[in-house]
Amino acid sequence: MRVLFVCLGNICRSPTAEAVLRHKLLELGLQEGVEVDSAGTGDWHVGKPPDSRTRQAALLRGYDLSALRGRQVCASDFARFDLILAMDNSNLQHLRRMRPGNAAAELDLFLRRYDLALDEVPDPYYGGEEGFEQVLDLIEQACDGLLRELRGRL
Numbered sequence: 001m002r003v004l005f006v007c008l009g010n011i012c013r014s015p016t017a018e019a020v021l022r023h024k025l026l027e028l029g030l031q032e033g034v035e036v037d038s039a040g041t042g043d044w045h046v047g048k049p050p051d052s053r054t055r056q057a058a059l060l061r062g063y064d065l066s067a068l069r070g071r072q073v074c075a076s077d078f079a080r081f082d083l084i085l086a087m088d089n090s091n092l093q094h095l096r097r098m099r100p101g102n103a104a105a106e107l108d109l110f111l112r113r114y115d116l117a118l119d120e121v122p123d124p125y126y127g128g129e130e131g132f133e134q135v136l137d138l139i140e141q142a143c144d145g146l147l148r149e150l151r152g153r154l
């Protein structure tokens with residue numbers, strides 16, 4: 001299984017999801033069966049490390065994002081990944097527009113797929129510290145749902 005998380009900048013929400021899922025896969029010994037990556041719909045942060053506030057908040061929960069670098073989602077991602085999970089509706093619309101007609105990848109809204117109370121992971125970039133904690137709370141919960149799905153599909 002190959003899973004791609006997508007947000008706007010690829011420096012806050014989707015790299016957090018990538019690191020949380022990788023961490024949980026390692027804990028469960030499932031890392032060999034699942035390839036995980038993240039990307040942004042925008043190109044402003046290509047090649048840059050995740051946002052320092054994102055890295056700090058994640059590290060306090062045991063997730064190390066320091067090796068990750070931003071990249072932009074591209075058409076070939078729809079052939080390379082089985083499941084592409086968008087962080088908000090705007091990201092999802094962007095992905096639907098760029099999706100090639102013969103794309104194999106399944107495309108969905110991350111939180112909605114796993115029945116969380118919210119449908120979207122709010123963009124924390126222009127807000128305060130609490131936004132980064134909320135991103136982690138939502139992503140940790142949704143990753144538990146995703147892991148249940150992955151275990152059933154591996």
Ligand code: 4NP
Binds near residue numbers: 007009123
């Ligand atoms: P992300 O957050 O989509 O969760 O990575 C953002 C990062 C940067 C910007 C917007 C959102 N920006 O406008 O540069």
